[in-house]
Amino acid sequence: MGAHALLAPSSAKRWMTCAPSARLEATMPDKDTAYTREGTIAHAMAESILRNLLKSEPKTFPEAGLYFETYGTEIAEFCRTCEREGLDWREMAETVYENYCRLVYETYLGAKLEDPEAVLLIEAKLKLGEFIPEGFGSSDAVLIYGDTLEVFDLKYGKGVKVEAEHNAQMMCYALGAYCGQGEFYDIANVRMTIIQPRLRHESSWSMTAPDLLHWAHNELKPAALKAWKGEGEQTPGEHCKFCKVAAKCKALAAHTLEVSKDTTEPGLMSLEEIAKLLPHFATIKSWISSVEEFALEAALEGDTIPGYKLVEGKSNRKFKSDEEVRKALKEAGIPEDSYLKPRELKTITDLEKTLTKKGFKTILGDLVIKPEGKPTLVEEADPREQWSKAKNDFKDIIDNL
Numbered sequence: 001m002g003a004h005a006l007l008a009p010s011s012a013k014r015w016m017t018c019a020p021s022a023r024l025e026a027t028m029p030d031k032d033t034a035y036t037r038e039g040t041i042a043h044a045m046a047e048s049i050l051r052n053l054l055k056s057e058p059k060t061f062p063e064a065g066l067y068f069e070t071y072g073t074e075i076a077e078f079c080r081t082c083e084r085e086g087l088d089w090r091e092m093a094e095t096v097y098e099n100y101c102r103l104v105y106e107t108y109l110g111a112k113l114e115d116p117e118a119v120l121l122i123e124a125k126l127k128l129g130e131f132i133p134e135g136f137g138s139s140d141a142v143l144i145y146g147d148t149l150e151v152f153d154l155k156y157g158k159g160v161k162v163e164a165e166h167n168a169q170m171m172c173y174a175l176g177a178y179c180g181q182g183e184f185y186d187i188a189n190v191r192m193t194i195i196q197p198r199l200r201h202e203s204s205w206s207m208t209a210p211d212l213l214h215w216a217h218n219e220l221k222p223a224a225l226k227a228w229k230g231e232g233e234q235t236p237g238e239h240c241k242f243c244k245v246a247a248k249c250k251a252l253a254a255h256t257l258e259v260s261k262d263t264t265e266p267g268l269m270s271l272e273e274i275a276k277l278l279p280h281f282a283t284i285k286s287w288i289s290s291v292e293e294f295a296l297e298a299a300l301e302g303d304t305i306p307g308y309k310l311v312e313g314k315s316n317r318k319f320k321s322d323e324e325v326r327k328a329l330k331e332a333g334i335p336e337d338s339y340l341k342p343r344e345l346k347t348i349t350d351l352e353k354t355l356t357k358k359g360f361k362t363i364l365g366d367l368v369i370k371p372e373g374k375p376t377l378v379e380e381a382d383p384r385e386q387w388s389k390a391k392n393d394f395k396d397i398i399d400n401l
Contacts, residue, residue: 006220009176013167016224031244042156050101052074052364095389100340104143120143123139131216132228149181153192188208235251236256246290259280
């Protein structure tokens with residue numbers, strides 16, 4: 001893994017909101033997890049695919065089978081890497097190819113129809129030093145056509161959906177690409193696109209180049225200088241979720257423990273008082289998880305947590321070998337119906353992998369339904385239609401009218 005900038009664009013929202021966090025995080029080592037390795041492999045695969053397409057310059061995006069046949073050796077190497085990490089290489093290859101590379105390359109082809117001189121840059125270096133001390137990084141893909149510059153960001157994880165609007169990370173990417181490439185082009189507009197292929201989510205947002213520079217001079221640069229010096233107060237909030245020092249942050253601990261103290265009257269809380277607590281729960285849950293995880297890791301490394309000890313957790317019984325169990329039962333003359341489950345239908349996801357998405361849609365598309373989701377409490381700003389108990393109770397009658 002490459003070096004990371006102290007004030008990395010990926011954590012811009014955090015250090016712009018909580019200036020001391022950058023210096024505090026620098027005291028903690030980077031964690032190499034299964035999720036980070038998975039993301040690294042997916043990004044490397046996407047980079048390889050797009051670079052190969054730019055070299056061969058097909059006029060339409062090739063079908064997966066044709067591409068994988070042409071670049072089989074290269075794809076096979078990524079597949080072997082996935083297998084070593086215990087990852088599903090079929091899912092990664094198909095998801096990255098169809099739901100990320102296709103969108104980027106087809107956007108590029110569309111741009112070339114508008115501007116034959118359109119340029120697609122892969123892993124473009126970002127020029128951020130003017131606004132962020134020792135700032136650097138790279139963007140997954142940068143497309144320049146006409147008077148527009150567009151940056152693409154691949155997020156391979158299956159966590160929450162991320163929106164591009166007013167996204168500090170994406171604005172830093174756009175700024176770095178603009179400062180690095182914009183001087184060679186007459187750029188008036190910038191566009192930022194986040195692609196989360198495993199969530200089938202795409203989010204784009206545009207702004208003018210002057211507006212981006214105004215933000216950079218008046219918001220980004222002052223915040224970056226403050227963060228570089230480690231000045232200001234620790235400011236807890238939902239941006240703490242991925243902070244490396246969240247478990248040890250006194251400001252976050254104080255915030256989460258103080259939230260409920262607004263309800264000074266004894267007795268039961270009103271709905272209004274509960275409503276005031278709800279926005280803080282995501283931060284509180286994340287903080288609790290980070291503290292528990294940090295304490296466990298410290299204990300595993302030999303540190304003593306006062307009042308606590310490590311013990312062996314509960315586990316369920318399991319067979320050493322299912323194959324040997326089946327063999328022993330068969331030799332004992334036990335009927336198969338007594339120990340084998342009936343054959344079950346594979347899941348939709350597994351059948352899509354077996355049949356390919358096109359084959360699945362042709363054969364089973366009309367047989368797929370999407371049941372109503374469980375009622376969930378969200379903020380009023382959420383765009384989804386409000387759930388109605390009465391409407392839900394009479395849904396079958398309404399559908400049959």
